[in-house]
Amino acid sequence: MTYLVDTHCHLNHDEFNQVSETVGRAEGEGVSYVVVPGWDIRSSERAVELSEMFERLYAAVGIHPHEASKADSVSLQRVESLSKHKKVVAIGEIGLDYHYNFSPPEIQRNIFEAQIEIAKTVGLPVSIHNRESDADLMAILERQATGSWSLPRRFSYQINPQPRGVLHSFNSNYDIARRAIALGFYLGISGMITFGKKDTETELQKVVRAIQPEHLLAETDAPYLAPVPHRGKTNEPAYVPIIVRKIAELQGLNEEDIRRTTSYNAYKLFGVGEAPPPKIAYQIKDSLYLNLTLRCDSDCIFCDRKGEAMVKGHNLHIEREPSAQELIAEIDDPTRYKEVVFCGYGEPTTRLEVVKEVARFVKGRSGRTRLDTDGHGNVINHRDILPELRGIIDAVSVSLNSIDPVEYKRLMGDQNGNGWHAMVDFAKEATKYIPEVYMSVVGVPGLDVDAAKEFVENEIGAKFRYRPEF
Ligand code: SF4
Ligand SMILES: [Zn+2]
Structure with a gap:
């Protein structure tokens, strides 16, 4: 402790x-x-x-x-x-x-x-x-x-x-x-x-x-x-x-x-106490999170990956991206956790092959998997990656952030401006391959939570998740 x-x-x-x-x-x-x-x-x-x-x-x-x-x-x-x-x-x-x-x-x-x-x-x-x-x-x-x-x-x-x-x-x-x-x-x-x-x-x-x-x-x-x-x-x-x-x-x-x-x-x-060392896998509540990368194609205004990269007292500031074998060694027995979550203080689909290899291990040992993503995996990998995730990923959580493409562009630091459509298409498509699809928003000022919820449930057919700003 x-x-x-x-x-x-x-x-x-x-x-x-x-x-x-x-x-x-x-x-x-x-x-x-x-x-x-x-x-x-x-x-x-x-x-x-x-x-x-x-x-x-x-x-x-x-x-x-x-x-x-x-x-x-x-x-x-x-x-x-x-x-x-x-x-x-x-x-x-x-x-x-x-x-x-x-x-x-x-x-x-x-x-x-x-x-x-x-x-x-x-x-x-x-x-x-x-x-x-x-x-x-x-x-x-x-x-x-x-x-x-x-x-x-x-x-x-x-x-x-x-x-x-x-x-x-x-x-x-x-x-x-x-x-x-x-x-x-x-x-x-x-x-x-x-x-x-x-x-x-x-x-x-x-x-x-x-x-x-x-x-x-x-x-x-x-x-x-x-x-x-x-x-x-x-x-x-x-x-x-x-x-x-x-x-x-x-x-x-x-x-x-x-x-x-x-x-x-x-x-x-x-300055009292000890600096936490960087981690490639970390537990919050009953889930194990895998810190795959600090790289991301987005640059959200509320993201701290270039700053401290701390999440609930865990230091995610890794110097080097972990290999599939290193992550598997950390997981050991996946049934000890409610789920094993592919995330990072970055976009996990930038390391798709590692995600797939580790997910196959977790599923092979009767564990449960979730992918937390900005929904740009198809753009990053230049192909439709969802069929490759079928059967090895149980849940996907996509950051929606805004139902307005212009606001999304601002929040995500999205340079070319196609990110919103790519993300929405990914989430829609995901409902065909992945048993559970969530879309999440962070409660930044000006956000219409009800409209976002309605969009997620009715337009996408996914489940809605809300995270307060503070
Ligand atoms: S998508 Fe996630 S990791 Fe990427 S910049 Fe936004 S908050 Fe940070
Ligand atoms: Zn006092």
């Missing part, structure tokens, strides 16, 4: 007087890394001190909105000097809290923005506290993000916005979630996700169900907000798996999928 990261845990709180025991229990549960944020100067210094004592503890330094009225230029300078310590990975926790209003809102906003400026100067992400202050918070973030707010480029980001920080212990609505993600913020999911009644979903649970795990981080916010069944008691980093399991349940994914994805997110944002 993949290690976990507690991305927000106050081990610098007086509640934790036996930090090594708490850290030991966390490690026993697979929580290998912890980010410890400060809330004032003293607690920030303590966070740095702890990070020096424990190899896998990291610190965030900053002044919480509750403490804003006590802050002055000297304390802000101290935040900046502490932030240069090598184990400091964020400025936090900073933000706004209009619930308690322990500091006047105007002072909170000033201190918050002053610390965003520090984060920009030193090139660190921010860890943000937000309580009943959605409107002002988003106004500040949206204004700040239009300027030159970028972090050092640890990775190349083709499509996803540069990460800038996390809205820790997220508890706002879907609209705020979407806007924050668009600005490059992650949502920190705490034990609050486990609160609520058994049969009615809370607003937060609905949000987490609707957001792709690529935008989520796991955190405890210990010693506060202990998850059920420890609610009301002292929280600790050993409880991160409870939160991760709840996220997995809401997302309909395996616990391991959420472990891998959230831990990678923590690595991407804070």
Whole structure:
């Protein structure tokens, strides 16, 4: 199982007087890394001190909105000097809290923005506290993000916005979630996700169900907000798996999928943890995906194959395309999986012979096969390839993306403009040879989902699949 990261845990709180025991229990549960944020100067210094004592503890330094009225230029300078310590990975926790209003809102906003400026100067992400202050918070973030707010480029980001920080212990609505993600913020999911009644979903649970795990981080916010069944008691980093399991349940994914994805997110944002090695075969839920190639005849505006090429915490950035024998060795026994999927962060029909050879192996061992394609296989191979797939491919999933050829051309970066017709003909033809044909769309702005569904079902005779943008 993949290690976990507690991305927000106050081990610098007086509640934790036996930090090594708490850290030991966390490690026993697979929580290998912890980010410890400060809330004032003293607690920030303590966070740095702890990070020096424990190899896998990291610190965030900053002044919480509750403490804003006590802050002055000297304390802000101290935040900046502490932030240069090598184990400091964020400025936090900073933000706004209009619930308690322990500091006047105007002072909170000033201190918050002053610390965003520090984060920009030193090139660190921010860890943000937000309580009943959605409107002002988003106004500040949206204004700040239009300027030159970028972090050092640890990775190349083709499509996803540069990460800038996390809205820790997220508890706002879907609209705020979407806007924050668009600005490059992650949502920190705490034990609050486990609160609520058994049969009615809370607003937060609905949000987490609707957001792709690529935008989520796991955190405890210990010693506060202990998850059920420890609610009301002292929280600790050993409880991160409870939160991760709840996220997995809401997302309909395996616990391991959420472990891998959230831990990678923590690595991407804070540089905490380990870089995942490239894979030629990878599991998501119960299916095994084969990473055949990074080559593609399309150049979709939402595709990240030339960027990070990460999918749910799996690194698809292969240096060399795998052979059929290497893929067969990875599959071993195909009946262990619901299906073996030919994909890649590229177009698998560019490697048609390998697809056929491996598919024959899977079918020979009573497995099930699926081909995920942009539907340009006939153009790429200069012939009708569908008869060759008959009997060895059980399902084909074609990226429809748009029912409008002009919009398709724009989305797919389709140079000659024939891609849409080639794709539609391929899907229609596929229904004659392949038992199950799906067509999928990604929920980009302006997409008419109902019209796409009607087109797929009535014009093509295929099944419709929808994937949200975020
Ligand atoms: S078809 Fe798929 S692999 Fe090719 S550019 Fe589009 S999203 Fe990327
Ligand atoms: Zn906190």
